[in-house]
Amino acid sequence: MLNSKLCFIGAGFHASTNIYPAAIEAGATIQAVATRNLERSRAALLRFGSSGQAYDHAGQMLEQETCDGVVVVAQPVDQTKLVLECIEAGKHVYVDKPLGWTAEEAAKVAQAADQGDVVVMVGFMKRYAPIYQKLKALIDERTLGKVRSFQMKFAVDSTPFCENEEQFMKLAAIHMVDLMRYLFGEATQVTGTTVRDGKHINQSISLIFDEGVTGSAYFTGMSAWSRESESVLVTFEHGFALADEITKLTIHESHKGDLLPWKSLEEHDSLYTPSGTPMSGAYRDLYLRGFVGEMRHFMSCCQTGAVPLSSARDNISTMALCDRILSSFI
Template structure:
């Protein structure tokens, strides 16, 4: 694949820490950057070794630059309008989550993209994280039988940027909500319990999926969780698999012999982990969290005019599920 030329809108902390370096690692050429401040745009270009052009006007950049795609990582309240601006300019666009604050806004973007014939991809990086891609292979491959049930945990200190349950769901837990759909399909039934305590979030959610999988999710947004934590435990017909803290997948196969498991070494666990060395540096984290994978996928979709896994159209269902979960909480 030839090097993709990308333009960027936004150069904040998340963009500079995760998105820019991941795009460069995936093989992108940073062609131009637009922020509200021309000096900030120039500084971002310099930081990531680009000789591209700096802008303080998004509309002007979209008019002047002929690129493979535009990457939008701005404030959540600005992203829908920026995405639509890119689409009207005929540009393929990647937008960090959330794209639209609800299903109706998400649908408006997807419809505009379809009419314009451009690629729209939403930044749900967990779909591209190696641990969840491997878990998805187990679920779809059938080597352990059917996926029957799951338990999901996500806990983070969301208090600096989420002031209520809706913000928590759509700015933080949304990644896990989208991951549910990626792994298990569409939800047909939701019940939930919450303790309403302002910006402190504690939620317990039960879900039933259209393929017969049932599951539970524990979501917490508390300062107690300054150590961000997540896991997904899936029970199959013939074993279970635990994706733990992004970097470990433990797969347990049920015994197949006639002896009782405590009489002999009949049970088997396979543990998949990444290696770590001084050579991996900070890029190890960007790969494991899925940022490099999603940037590579976006560039491939732009160049081949393919539909992304986390497309604008698919995003409609994720936003709808967020609201369904919120409406179920009692």
């Protein structure tokens, strides 16, 4: 377990529910918290058992605190400015997505990070989720041959926080867009169709990637999906793999041999799941969704100076793909 001293900017619902607990589980010490309200900052420190310093101004915290890194989980409209302030202060930064609202804004931050020689990592936690890391290893090792195609589904009730398709793409579906790039590379062709009824959004997207992989994605943001759902089905040359709801990975290898598989029990799947036990407490979801993994990765990069898997520079391509998808809709 790593031992890093982290300062936090923001203590809202997402930060308090996922990021703070994941950071502590990964080995972090909360050194300081800055929000717009001093009492709110003190409450966050108390809630997570920290004797650190409370601030009502992020700039003051950045000026006074010496730490291993800063975690920024604020409103999207504020995050780019806050990250640039962290970079100017010479701090390594983890920031929740999105970092920049466009590829141009993302590039501005990446350039500042390079010039400041600091680590800037974007919170695309699905890259660090065990199910997708195992799927990524299967793709890279070519155990089942090359990837030929994929189908992706993401469904969520985005109506409380997304007013339009751009907000839905960049505040919700962006995780799956980034996951496409992580698993399959860079998209060379994008076409899409969309139907919107008020805040209810349905999107169908077809893509071709630079390795010759073809894929389709179905994204929906509707109140019908009060139960969030996601899956990725990957077809290889010699089998397929289905990552279902972050808890079940099924791997099927094509039958080989002279005996027809329907003549006997020749077909078989390998099934990977987490165990279910009350001993996991509240941490099971934080591990399976990738929150603990991304915090551990960030702290390691801060200590070693390594480039994060989801770096500020890599984020440029994710934001660009979001914009390409949006501009492709008919």
